[in-house]
Each structure stands twice: as C-alpha cells, then as structure tokens.
Amino acid sequence: MPAASAAAHPSFEILGGARDRFLPALSHLSRPYRPFPLLAANRHVETIFAAFFRSVPDVRLRRECLRTQDGGAVALDWWVSGDARRLPPDSPLLILLPGLTGGSEDAYVRHMLVRARSNGWRVVVFNSRGCGDSPVTTPQFYSASFLGDMREVVSHVTGRYPDANVYAAGWSLGANILVRYLGQESHNCPLSGAVSLCNPFNLVVADEDFRKGFNNIYDKALTKALCKIFKKHALLFEDIGGEFNIPQAANAKSVREFDDGLTRVSFGFMSVDDYYSNSSSSDSIKHVKTPLLCIQAANDPIAPNRGIPREDIKENPNCLLIVTPKGGHLGWVAGEAAPRGAPWTDPLVIDFIQYLERGAVKAPETSTNPGSKEALYHLEV
Incomplete structure (x- = not known):
C-alpha cells in the first residue's frame, strides 16, 4: 500500500x-x-x-x-x-x-x-x-x-x-x-x-484523568520522582517565604500537591488550576x-x-x-x-x-x- x-x-x-x-x-x-x-x-x-x-x-x-x-x-x-x-x-x-x-x-x-x-x-x-x-x-x-x-x-x-x-x-x-x-x-x-x-x-483534562482509577499509580510514581529531585536541592529553598509551601512539596502525595506547593508559586500562578489552564499547548x-x-x-x-x-x-x-x-x-x-x-x-x-x-x-x-x-x-x- x-x-x-x-x-x-x-x-x-x-x-x-x-x-x-x-x-x-x-x-x-x-x-x-x-x-x-x-x-x-x-x-x-x-x-x-x-x-x-x-x-x-x-x-x-x-x-x-x-x-x-x-x-x-x-x-x-x-x-x-x-x-x-x-x-x-x-x-x-x-x-x-x-x-x-x-x-x-x-x-x-x-x-x-x-x-x-x-x-x-x-x-x-x-x-x-x-x-x-x-x-x-x-x-x-x-x-x-x-x-x-x-x-x-x-x-x-x-x-x-x-x-x-x-x-x-x-x-x-x-x-x-x-x-x-x-x-x-x-x-x-x-x-x-x-x-x-x-x-x-x-493539562486541565490531563489532571482530571490523572487522578482517576489506575492512573493513581502513575501519579504516585511521578510524584516520588519529583520529590526525590526536590530533596536533593531542598537547601536552596530554605527560608524562601512567600506563598511557597516547602513541606508540602517535599512530602507531596500527588503531582498536583507538588505543583501547588512549589511549581505554580515559582512561576507566578494564583492556583494549580490557573497554572494548568495557562500552560496547555x-x-x-x-x-x-x-x-x-x-x-x-x-x-x-x-x-x-x-x-x-x-x-x-x-x-x-x-x-x-x-x-x-x-x-x-x-x-x-x-x-x-x-x-x-x-x-x-x-x-x-x-x-x-x-x-x-x-x-x-x-x-x-x-x-x-x-x-x-x-x-x-x-x-x-
């Protein structure tokens, strides 16, 4: 053909x-x-x-x-x-x-x-x-x-x-x-x-599906990888202040939790949903x-x-x-x-x-x- x-x-x-x-x-x-x-x-x-x-x-x-x-x-x-x-x-x-x-x-x-x-x-x-x-x-x-x-x-x-x-x-x-x-x-x-x-x-649709059923397995695996990277460099974030929630990011149980504690604040978004909505390709x-x-x-x-x-x-x-x-x-x-x-x-x-x-x-x-x-x-x- x-x-x-x-x-x-x-x-x-x-x-x-x-x-x-x-x-x-x-x-x-x-x-x-x-x-x-x-x-x-x-x-x-x-x-x-x-x-x-x-x-x-x-x-x-x-x-x-x-x-x-x-x-x-x-x-x-x-x-x-x-x-x-x-x-x-x-x-x-x-x-x-x-x-x-x-x-x-x-x-x-x-x-x-x-x-x-x-x-x-x-x-x-x-x-x-x-x-x-x-x-x-x-x-x-x-x-x-x-x-x-x-x-x-x-x-x-x-x-x-x-x-x-x-x-x-x-x-x-x-x-x-x-x-x-x-x-x-x-x-x-x-x-x-x-x-x-x-x-x-x-990313809004992806986030919705990511938290359903078996997808929780991927969420936990990726979160663990993110937390591992973060903990290697946690000293850089000591006393950073502002809206950052460093303990939440370091011990996140989901990618959404990690993004809420660290990512969306780092890049100036009001909320995780705001971050996902404005970052979608x-x-x-x-x-x-x-x-x-x-x-x-x-x-x-x-x-x-x-x-x-x-x-x-x-x-x-x-x-x-x-x-x-x-x-x-x-x-x-x-x-x-x-x-x-x-x-x-x-x-x-x-x-x-x-x-x-x-x-x-x-x-x-x-x-x-x-x-x-x-x-x-x-x-x-």
Missing part, C-alpha cells in the same frame, strides 16, 4: 492542514499498526512494560552544562560515539526533550538517539533543571509554562552550528513545552521542524508556523485522547496529527522491534525529519542570546 493511501487505513486517525503535504513522505505508515499481542489488551500493561522492560541502548554522551540568564543551569548531553565529532558542520541537528522527570538515561530517549545518529544527524538531549542529574543552582525548577530555558538552549545550539538545520522532538511534558515554544515563537522560530509525541495538550497549535508532526495513542492514560486540539490541527497548514489505536503512554510496543526494542514511532519521526531536510529552507536566523554564557564544563558519562 503506498504511503499516500495510509489515511484510509483503519488503524490510524490522520488529520491536519498539512496532511496532503506530509503524508506521502511517511512511508512507515504504509504498514499496519500491529501491537505486540501479549501487551495489546491493556494500555496500562503496555505503558508499564515499556517503562521497565524496554532495552536501554548503551551510548556515550558528553555533558555540557549551560548557564542560563537567571543563574540557573541545564544539562545538554551530546552523542559522542563513533565519528560524531567528524560530522560536517551542516549535518542536521536534533534536540530531544524528555518527559516529566525524564532525561538522557531513559530508554525511549536513547533509542531515538541511536536511530537519529545512524542517519548521520547530530543529537543532543535537553535535560531540564534537576532532571538527568542536571544541576540546580537557583530555587527554581522547570514547568510546563516556562519557556526561558528552551529559548536559551535553541539559541545556544543554533549559534554553535549556524549552517545546520535544527529540529526538535519532545515526549509528554517535553512535547507540551516544545509545542508552546513553537506557538510563542511563531514566525521567528529558528527550528526547521518538530515532532510532538504523547503530548497531554490540555492546546492553545498554541493555531499559532505554529513550523512544520509539526503530532503522534498520539488513542488509549494513552496520561495524555487523554479527548484533550487533543483536533480542530486547530485540522485548520493549521503546518500540522499533521497521527493517532494510533493503541500504544499507551510512551509505549508503542509494536512493529519489528517489539517487544523490547525501539518504539514503533521512531521510524515515523525519522521519515518526517528526513523529508523536511531534503527540502529544507533554512529557518530564520536568530542571534545568539548575549546573556547566555558558553558551557560551564564538560563531563564524560
């Missing part, structure tokens, strides 16, 4: 203003979506299996800690295995944004690292403050609302490789941040293309001018199907949405690599970016942020 006819395949929901433009290039869609039989019956089984039993490729990374304008720091992990240092200066560059509490050690991130590098691309993982052992140097972490670090990372990377087209792929919270960035930068975005995977889109889709592929799973327990901004995606000539019937959250245990190999989505991401790269028009040039300093240090990991 040719790729162009994939829209008629019953396995997928495919829509978007860029459907006719991008769909023929996605050869991976010519194959039916076949989830691994033993995992397909339950979205939670697939989600948990992928989180705990997916293989983790062994890769060699070079860590660069980038000091931000406000005195904070983020960690950029660059692929350095093999001939990475000898790539031409105009080789395409891919920035990876992991999900909440995620980093370059996560299986889904590493599989994308390997696949992108095998195609001759430079790859770097953007570890948010405190994630992936990224240093925390100020009493502020990261959030769904904050785009300052994203802007500085993109500015730094594009400034270092001015001849390269730069792309980005984000998962879950990283996808939400990425799409919000695309919307806010709009006509001035220096990225040549982007991919959003498992994006919760509407569903409101940004209509402003996106950069080619954007959104990949979702219809049965995702953390990024609800009902939260996808379908109408705005349909009307935007730069966006394409693909919804698989199954996949769970960060799962997609299907295809030739199943059950322990790369997610089914990885070849689709490659198809999309390679298509953009073949016909790429250089993204608008942006000056490197004068307030952004070069790397503080490098660390082999």
Whole structure:
C-alpha cells in the first residue's frame, strides 16, 4: 500500500492542514499498526512494560552544562560515539526533550538517539533543571509554562552550528513545552521542524484523568520522582517565604500537591488550576508556523485522547496529527522491534525529519542570546 493511501487505513486517525503535504513522505505508515499481542489488551500493561522492560541502548554522551540568564543551569548531553565529532558542520541537528522527570538515561530517549545518529544527524538531549542529574543552582525548577530555558538552549545550539538545520522532538511534558515554544515563537522560530509525541495538550483534562482509577499509580510514581529531585536541592529553598509551601512539596502525595506547593508559586500562578489552564499547548497549535508532526495513542492514560486540539490541527497548514489505536503512554510496543526494542514511532519521526531536510529552507536566523554564557564544563558519562 503506498504511503499516500495510509489515511484510509483503519488503524490510524490522520488529520491536519498539512496532511496532503506530509503524508506521502511517511512511508512507515504504509504498514499496519500491529501491537505486540501479549501487551495489546491493556494500555496500562503496555505503558508499564515499556517503562521497565524496554532495552536501554548503551551510548556515550558528553555533558555540557549551560548557564542560563537567571543563574540557573541545564544539562545538554551530546552523542559522542563513533565519528560524531567528524560530522560536517551542516549535518542536521536534533534536540530531544524528555518527559516529566525524564532525561538522557531513559530508554525511549536513547533509542531515538541511536536511530537519529545512524542517519548521520547530530543529537543532543535537553535535560531540564534537576532532571538527568542536571544541576540546580537557583530555587527554581522547570514547568510546563516556562519557556526561558528552551529559548536559551535553541539559541545556544543554533549559534554553535549556524549552517545546520535544527529540529526538535519532545515526549509528554517535553512535547507540551516544545509545542508552546513553537506557538510563542511563531514566525521567528529558528527550528526547521518538530515532532510532538504523547503530548497531554490540555493539562486541565490531563489532571482530571490523572487522578482517576489506575492512573493513581502513575501519579504516585511521578510524584516520588519529583520529590526525590526536590530533596536533593531542598537547601536552596530554605527560608524562601512567600506563598511557597516547602513541606508540602517535599512530602507531596500527588503531582498536583507538588505543583501547588512549589511549581505554580515559582512561576507566578494564583492556583494549580490557573497554572494548568495557562500552560496547555492546546492553545498554541493555531499559532505554529513550523512544520509539526503530532503522534498520539488513542488509549494513552496520561495524555487523554479527548484533550487533543483536533480542530486547530485540522485548520493549521503546518500540522499533521497521527493517532494510533493503541500504544499507551510512551509505549508503542509494536512493529519489528517489539517487544523490547525501539518504539514503533521512531521510524515515523525519522521519515518526517528526513523529508523536511531534503527540502529544507533554512529557518530564520536568530542571534545568539548575549546573556547566555558558553558551557560551564564538560563531563564524560
């Protein structure tokens, strides 16, 4: 079946203003979506299996800690295995944004690292403050609302490789941040293309579902990870005053509790609902001018199907949405690599970016942020 006819395949929901433009290039869609039989019956089984039993490729990374304008720091992990240092200066560059509490050690991130590098691309993982052992140097972490670090990372990377087209792929919270960035930068975005995977889109809807039934398991696991990061740096928040509730954040039993005690106060929101409502990337889709592929799973327990901004995606000539019937959250245990190999989505991401790269028009040039300093240090990991 040719790729162009994939829209008629019953396995997928495919829509978007860029459907006719991008769909023929996605050869991976010519194959039916076949989830691994033993995992397909339950979205939670697939989600948990992928989180705990997916293989983790062994890769060699070079860590660069980038000091931000406000005195904070983020960690950029660059692929350095093999001939990475000898790539031409105009080789395409891919920035990876992991999900909440995620980093370059996560299986889904590493599989994308390997696949992108095998195609001759430079790859770097953007570890948010405190994630992936990224240093925390100020009493502020990261959030769904904050785009300052994203802007500085993109500015730094594009400034270092001015001849390269730069792309980005984000998962879950990283996808939400990425799409919000695309919307806010709009006509001035220096990225040549982007991919959003498992994006919760509407954080109010996601929060509602997150507190129901079996989803409490994910809530508790993510809260535990957030509290662990926080406690490593709790001294930074001593005597901070204001509306902060540091004991509540340190001992939170839910992500919502953590966000109420710390996150929403750090970023100036009146309440958790105010924070979620004003940090949702569903409101940004209509402003996106950069080619954007959104990949979702219809049965995702953390990024609800009902939260996808379908109408705005349909009307935007730069966006394409693909919804698989199954996949769970960060799962997609299907295809030739199943059950322990790369997610089914990885070849689709490659198809999309390679298509953009073949016909790429250089993204608008942006000056490197004068307030952004070069790397503080490098660390082999």
